[in-house]
Amino acid sequence: MVLDPQRWLELRRYRGLYESGAISVSEIAKETGLNRRTVRKYLSSQAPVAPPRRAASGHPRKRVVDEVAPLIDAMLRTEIMIKGAVIHERLVQEYGFTGNYQRVKLYLQEARPRIAGELGIACDELAGLHRRFEVIPGAQAQVDWGDEGKILAHVGIPKVYSFHMVLSYSRDPFCCFTTSQDLASFFDCHRQAFAHFGGVPMSIVYDRTKTVVRRHVAPGEAVPLHPEAVAFAGHYDFDIDVLAAYRPTGKGRIERQVDIVRDHVLAGRAFASIEELDSAFMAWVPLRRARTHRTHGEVIGLRAVRDHMALRPLPETPYVVAQRHLRPVGKDCLVAFAGNLYSLPTRKVRPRQLIEVRATKSQVMLHATLTDDDGSTLLAAHPRAVGKGVRVIDEKHWDGLPDGKNRRVTTGYIVPRPRHEAPLGEEARPLQALLTRAAAASIQVGRRPLSVYDELTGTRPFTTAPTKKESS
Known part of the structure; x- marks a missing residue:
């Protein structure tokens, strides 16, 4: 296979990097679009070193990208870090460019630093560029x-x-x-x-x-x-x-x-x-x-x-990382964490007390913020619940709390007695009868016309019109 002179020039740019080991054959093949065997052949010591063919005038052949080079330079002056893929896309859509993306990319390697120098932008200010690095074993x-x-x-x-x-x-x-x-x-x-x-x-x-x-x-x-x-x-x-x-x-x-x-x-x-x-x-x-x-x-x-x-040895004991959060104790001696509830011993906490939750991948430990007489802070330990809405309860934690066994309960429905039929006790005092809603409902209230109150107070009803003598 005889390599095109233009591609031969492209490969020569990578020879120094290839010989120093800074770049591999696969990476060069990917950059140039050539087969790996072709790249290896022309970068080996047996590769031809003759200069590329020239045009009849004696000058190097003109590249396809040279026709749109002023357009690329203008785009770089507008946005120095514009991507090569974007430049190639606009050249194809707006100017009918027929070259491939690789030509534009190679031109940008030379044009971008040159335009950046014209604009006074330092090389370290070109975002997106990075230096390849290697490390020693175990580092x-x-x-x-x-x-x-x-x-x-x-x-x-x-x-x-x-x-x-x-x-x-x-x-x-x-x-x-x-x-x-x-x-x-x-x-x-x-x-x-x-x-x-x-x-x-x-x-x-x-x-x-x-x-x-x-x-x-x-x-x-x-x-x-x-x-x-x-x-x-x-x-x-x-x-x-x-x-x-x-x-x-x-x-x-x-x-x-x-x-x-x-x-x-x-x-x-x-x-x-x-x-x-x-x-x-x-x-x-x-x-x-x-x-x-x-x-x-x-x-x-x-x-x-x-x-x-070259790795450092593992320590004898593993370090178990725990999430740490402060949570208040509820009146039901439960603590909420990650959408689940965990019980606490009744005799060691009080409502609204803040406790520390230490959660590992498999366990939830509940600690007091102050040490007890033995110097310990651990109140309870539970397996971590899977999912949400789960109650993890140790029945021993609720010893001493009412369990509801002595309550009067029924499974039937009791028909309530109407309030107006509630009897008034004979021994109920008058004030107690007034305070009792059922008793007050049975008291008979007298009804009188409003004229009775007018006669008692010596006033006329508001609806009576005054006579002529009274008005004079």
């Missing part, structure tokens, strides 16, 4: 969530999430599935990942998730970390690395890993439980480790051996 892992939606809705599980951790040096993956993204579940997945890898990396990269970051702050300010995340990292001896906002390229390894698991583990399959999802991933891991990674060019499993050997 870093990256973590992210994946939303798998209603994959188990047919068995009554409305939402499923996938937790991912990947070792940055080898790209060795870990994934497990859960029904919650709360604090306890998040760090429980960490413990499973550490057990899977056989150690702990020196640092873990996160985005600004609420289980790691206490609150969001302005750019340049110190990020306040969640206290439980700090305690967990201190126990397992790793550093927390929080990315800047809107910088997904800082953890591109894990972003890619989420899509890989969906394509190779979940796509086209049906599952009936969380355990089946976890088993499917573990069955796929040997296949993944047997592949050669296109970026570092080594077998993932072989590189993972060096990664695992």
